[in-house]
Amino acid sequence: MPRGLSQRVQEALAAYLFLLPFTLSLLVFFGYAFVRAIYFSFTDYNMFDPPNWVGLSNYINIFRETRFLIALRNSIGFSLIVTICQTAFALMLAVVLNNKIKGIALFRTAYYMPSVASSVVVTLIFLWAFQRTGVFNYVIELFMRYWPFLVAFLALTAVFQLLQVFWDRSRGRPVRWLEPGALLTSFMLAVVGVAALWGTGTVSAIEVEPVRTVWLNTRRTIPEGWGWFSLPLPLISIMMLNTWTTAPTFMLLYLAGLQDIPRELYEAAAVDGANRWQQFRYVTVPQLKHVTFLVMALGIIGTLQMFDQVAIIGSAAPLDSTITLAYYVYSNVFPGGALPRVGIASAAAMILAVLTLIAVLIQRRVVEDNG
Amino acid sequence: MADARTGATAPQAAAVHPASQPTPVEMEKQKAAARRAWARAALVYVLLLVFSLFFMGPFLFATLSSFKDDPIEWPPRLDPPQLKPANWVAAWRLGKAGGGSGWFGAFAPGAEVPFEVTYFVPDGIEPQAPIVRVPRRLPGAGIGAVRPGAFAADYAIVSEVVETARQPAEVAGVSGQLVTYAFTIRHNGEPVVADRLPLDLEVQLRQTFYSATLAPNRIERLGRVQSWNNVAPGVIPYVFYNYTRVFQENYSRTTGKNLFLTWIGNSFFIAGVKVLTHLIIASMTGYALARLRFPGRNALFMLILFSMMIPGQVTFISNYLVLRDGIFGLSKLWGQETLLNSFTGIILSGLCGGSAVFIMKQFFESLPRELEESARIDGAGPATIYTRIVLPLARPALGAVAILTFQGVWNEFFWPLIVLTTPQDKFTLTVGLLNLRQAYGAVALDWGPLLAGAFISAVPVIIIFLVFQRYFVEGISFTGIKG
Structure with a gap:
């Protein structure tokens, strides 16, 4: 350290040295990349010839493309339903697991298994279980x-x-x-x-036809015939899969939150004559407000980016019934054979980013108002 | 529901109380409370078990099915022949008879494989000796149909089929007789070793298979044809048939390298290096953010938060181009034209993630400041304080970062799929699994090797999770607190 510099300056210099590697990589692989994505979204670019400025036309044209609209609908539906289901499910699991009984750690381990394995492995197992003659x-x-x-x-x-x-x-x-x-x-x-x-002999098994539901390679929608509001069955299957794999991670967050709630609150509620449901509703849920915000934010961010499942399922389901925004972006940059449409892809990616930010902001509002 | 824990701790509370001579009524009440608590604990256990089945069941059943000949058989059985000890013993003996070892069988010169099969023949039908064939059979569809090496069919000599026993029996209410036939398969002595010896037996209709030296893999054509993948297998290729296929069938067509092993190695290498870079960079960054004062601190903090919210699909296009051009041409300094399809590229583009920084920052903020203060008074600079005092204390947080990073990198799919495209021996395990899924799924899904591959690739993270569970849980609640 050079002499004569004030302690403040010295400290700042040291800080910048400490921060240098991370900041550099953040600037190149996030900052620069983000700015470039914005720029690309206003151009016509195929990765080989230099980009042409086209103004807003990507953003206008993209909404005329059926596949994009389907991807948008799928992403939003997927994200909304999965986030709500997994949050509720995680909270329920955490409340059950928040018991001081013997062997509880063992159960925690068991529950956490689906979140440890990679999405690729889990999706392969899911594909297998959802075959016509599969376990499901x-x-x-x-x-x-x-x-x-x-x-x-x-x-x-x-x-x-x-x-x-x-x-x-x-x-x-x-x-x-x-x-x-x-x-x-x-x-x-x-x-x-x-x-x-x-x-x-009063109760006996019923003779049934073998169940041969096709879960993936089908164009069925649920509910049938509600236009944009009916979701494809394959997407609903992936929703079940995703809820199953991510709920345990969020359960851990809720468990940490539950352990921070002071016991006195419950005792006070009990004195006031609150039954168990009321205690849950008026003590547990409000006290977990911040965890709920975090869980939902992470849930929205994660579900809007859903890509791996679509890629692995691949030809096992019609593309339109599983495609998400993330996969739409990827398939436009690497269309396999055709020229990449980086401009359109970037526009879709920006829409995805804006959607994420809006969703996080909205639910922050909701959580804060309803606490 | 919320006071479930209160209830579960009640037994101790009830046990502690009866110090001051209770009245009979009070005692009755305490007993009732204790009984209630135990009953509730029992109910909670039942609930926990049901949930465990829900979360573990699919994994366990997929693992079990990865041993089966047909993982999507209907109805799914819980006891595939591959998991029966009697068949292990038979596989061992047959493997040795085939000229290989008991663990790994073969069909080598000098082999003489004895085989017995018993059929049930109902009354009124004259028993017939089976027709024995050693077929030229490929292990499977798709990639499994491309297979190097010798066919046992070209070197096998089947002896005459002899009837050795006949005894009356009743099977499923039908009376008839059990007839046993024996034969041997010899190697003709040419100096060629085949790795497997498939076998087909064909009998007349209604003469049903009863038992054999080794359980058959398939029974087809209304029970007339019984097929074996390998009747000189040795224990491991018999039990782990699908697993050996994953390793044997996935080799590079150009270099002959074993691809599946290479992918495992690649994943370990990339994960190992990234764990190191994460540990170093995240702890440095986390420390600076937690303890040092500098202009721009809040801006940097917000930028990191923002970067964690933006989906990877926004930034990957530019990052792909940056790697393609070797990070603004820098890679030419060490002689690489492009960083696509290179481990350097994938490592440099993901040196450290935002959540690792958060874990470290969170941890350093929880440390008492006194230690650092006293060192500062002794004249130590930030670098000394960081390496000598703070870092040695940070082991729990470093552990959490290491484990979560390993898991994250091992499971990462999107970015390696984009960066590592050719040749196949650059793939990581997750991209390799997608490759397997396409290779085995092209015709009809050949589920055996796919499930086996999935299982193998899940094993390292599961082991690490079981051993370092505490760090996992801590790491996740650390990232949690920041919100």
């Missing part, structure tokens, strides 16, 4: 065949539970409708009951 159809078939047992089980549980609760209350014991001890007994009795019904 088989599970559905099992369910269709044995649902009478399930219904009988649930009905018997309810009956036994009611009986126990009435019995206990008639003897003056203060029990809840879902009293855990009684519920456990009801489950066991219901199992015995179902076995008895099966033995006497």
